[in-house]
Amino acid sequence: MPVYLPIAEISVNLFLILGMGGAVGLLSGMFGVGGGFLMTPLLIFTGIPPAVAVATGANQLVAASVSGVLAHWRRGNVDLKMGTVLLIGGLVGSAFGTWVFALLKTAGQVDLLISLSYVLFLGVIGGLMLFESIGSIVKSKRGTTKRKKLHQHYWIHGLPFKMRFRKSKLYISALLPLTLGFFVGILSAIMGVGGGFIMVPAMIYLMGMPTTVVIGTSLFQIIFVTANVTFLHSVTTQTVDVLLALLLMSSAVVGAQIGTRIGSKMKGEQLRSLLALMVLLVCGKLALDLVLTPDDLYSFIVLQGDH
Structure with a gap:
């Protein structure tokens, strides 16, 4: 069942969308x-212009x-407090990215x-997540998993302006979630993504948040950043x-x-490996x-002022 999209200026199959x-x-x-990392490319693959796919994909992420x-x-x-700090950085970043x-x-x-x-960020993030998650699965099956601390401490945990996030059991600098939110906000504006494919691993491995809290908190921030975008x-x-x-x-x-x-x-490692x-x-x-020869080798562009 074809449906005409006025802004994209093409007809698409209703059930496919x-x-x-x-x-x-x-x-x-x-x-x-x-899900924007998947939605925007899918829209592009169906013939939607990339600029429309980015802006509209961000809109769809709000509902999902x-x-x-x-x-x-x-x-x-x-974690409402952590989500709010991430959101402040995200709003500034999305304005800059737009x-x-x-x-x-x-x-x-x-x-x-x-x-x-997309090629750069998805390749790097996907590869790192797959490597880590497969390693965790192998260790758990071998029974070699050692008891770890709640999270590892890096030099970034010594930054000033520390805040206590009780829900996440963290006491870290507010600069860390602010910077992460700002960076994800830029990606949201340019790529039409919520940034969860970067935010979720960063919240788990960099900030040390529990996986159970990360998912809901990430989605909370995504709502407002994508709405702003x-x-x-x-x-x-x-x-x-x-x-x-x-x-x-409606379907999301x-x-x-x-x-x-x-x-x-x-399990957490199963989710991460599937996502990767x-x-x-x-x-x-x-x-x-990007590298294959396109179907149309030539295109014509009419510049303003030309006759």
Whole structure:
């Protein structure tokens, strides 16, 4: 069943879009990621212009993240104080990222930036997560897992402006979550992602937060950052396709509730390994698209003032 998207200016299959939204919502509930790392490339693969895919994908993440947060909130797995500090950095970062996005869109380089950003970040993060999670699974099966401290201490834990986050059992510098939030905010604006694929590993391995609290807290921050990105893109670049966003949101909400139930029954290392594999698959597809010969070898661009 074809549906015409006014901003993207193409027709798409209704059931394909609904299926994509449901699948991304499922991932959101399972892994604590907004799912934008998968949604934006999927939209691009179906023919949606990259700029529209980024802005609209960010809008869809709002609904998926709200649904996931509500489920985790009922289980008491959201650190509201940590989420607020992350959010402050995220709002500033998303504003800066949107400004950069608008400049590159004007220069005609935004499509290449989106693809290169995905290949770089998904490749690095996916590889590290897969290596770590497989190592944890092997150790647990061999019975060689040693009892560790709640978290490792690095030089960053000695930074000033320390705050106590009781829910996460942490006493760390507020500069750490602020910087992380700022960086993720930039990625959200440029790549149309919630940033969970970076935020979740950083919160676990860098800040030492318990995995059970990380997912709900990550989704809480994603809600407001992606909402801010959607608003800024709609004002500055006019690339938010409302119809596409509504279709994606309606199915993502259902998928997130199902994903939360599935995720609660799986071990942490299993969740991380599955997420890493999906990240690497998307990275591989984007990398191939960059290096393979396109179907259309030539294109015509009409510049203003030419006749």
